[in-house]
Amino acid sequence: MELAVFEFGTIAQATDSFSFINKLGQGGFGPVYKGTLADGQEIAVKRLSKSSGQGLNEFKNEVKLIAKLQHRNLVRLLGCCMQRDERMLVYEYMPNRSLDIHFWTNTNAYFPDQTRRTVLTWSKRFQIICGIARGLLYLHQDSRLRIIHRDLKTSNVLLDSEMNPKISDFGMARTFGGDQSEANTNRVVGTYGYMAPEYAIDGVFSVKSDVFSFGILLLELISGKKNRGFYHVNQSGNLIEHAWRLWEEGKPLDLADEFLAETGDLSELLRCIHISLLCIQQHPEERPNMSSVVLMLGSHNELPLPKQPGFLFYKKPFEADCSSGNDGSSSRNEISLSLLKAR
Structure with a gap:
């Protein structure tokens, strides 16, 4: 692969020996x-954590795919x-960090960062939405490999100096061959x-799994609220239910x-809400x-009417263990879930 190999000393010098002041974040x-x-x-x-039990396979996966x-x-x-x-792994630096940083203080759904x-x-959010959609289309259809990302979320969308979105973190991604449309894990x-x-x-995943994740991300961009941990003073349930009820x-x-x-374009906003509900159909x-x-x-063009979304309910969602992140939005699940039909 046409990929540069860096010496450890070069990276250590560049990061000031991995100083805390240069730390951007922590993931699985x-x-x-x-x-x-x-x-x-x-x-x-x-930098792969030496104590990480999941990192080596994801390191190899990411190098093979994203290169x-x-x-x-x-x-x-x-x-x-x-x-x-x-x-x-050495990436281009994204000065505006990840998308979630621009919405939630410490990525906490209960404390939106208004500033x-x-x-x-x-207009910027719509630009970001369209960019993410084009990136996913490339992965699903136009790249040499058909790739399912499997972990699309706001923290895995990075923003460059002009606020253009770039999908990141391919450690969980899977490739599909020729006519393959879905797989099971x-x-x-x-x-x-x-x-x-x-x-x-x-455990069944396909390109439509990423479409569902895109729909959730779209709802979050529009509402400024997280699906997980969503709270409304007069309602129970999650952001999906709230959107469907409205x-x-x-x-x-x-x-x-x-x-x-x-301040936004209301017709464009409404169209994006409509598209998000089409993406999260059950x-x-x-x-x-x-x-x-x-x-x-x-x-x-006129859009088809959305059908009932897939509603996910978690057993003890704030106690369930997931992969190594500390912000409650990390990427491995060992939980049981139930799919309930909407009333």
Whole structure:
């Protein structure tokens, strides 16, 4: 593969010996650091934690997959380091960090970061939505390999200096061959609130699993609220239920962040709410593929009416164990879930 191999000393120097001040975050793989190479290029370094039981396979998976991908809405892998007992991935640095940072203080759904959120006007959010959709379309249809991401969420969407979105973190991704449309796994990986029902319950995943995750991400971008841990003073349930209830009551725009409802393009907002509900329909065959989603986002054609979404309910959602992140949004699940039909 045409991939640079970095010396450990080069990475250590670039990150000031992995100093805490350069630490950007922590994921299931391990810590991520900002660095600056000798030529002035800024980089992001994912360092496999030596105590991580899941990282090595994901490291190999990510190197194999993302090294072959080239798209403006996918984060670019610059190289890796496999010296001594170190395993590190070196990426282009995204100065505006991850999408979730612009919505939630400490990624907590109960404490929205109002200051950061208002920076993301509707026009910028719509630009981000369209970019994510094009990145997914490339993975599903236009890349040399058909790739299912399996962990699409706000923390895995990075923003460059111009707020263009780039999908990141391919440690959980899987490739499909030729005519293959779905697969089954006994090891369900992903993140609370983003997993499609058929995947969370039966381990069946396909491109439509990513479409479901995209629909959740779309709801979160529009509402400024997380699906997991969603709270409404007059309602129980999650963000999916809240959106569906408003749709059935004929008040879908009530879902929108108040800031957007006052300043955004209401017809565009309504169209995106409609598309999100199409993406999170309960049965995968009823969800659009990403080529249809991109077309719907870029046109004014009439959309089909959405059917009942897939509702996920968690047993003890805040106590369930998941992969190594500390922010409650990490990416491995050992939980039981039930799929209940809407009333």
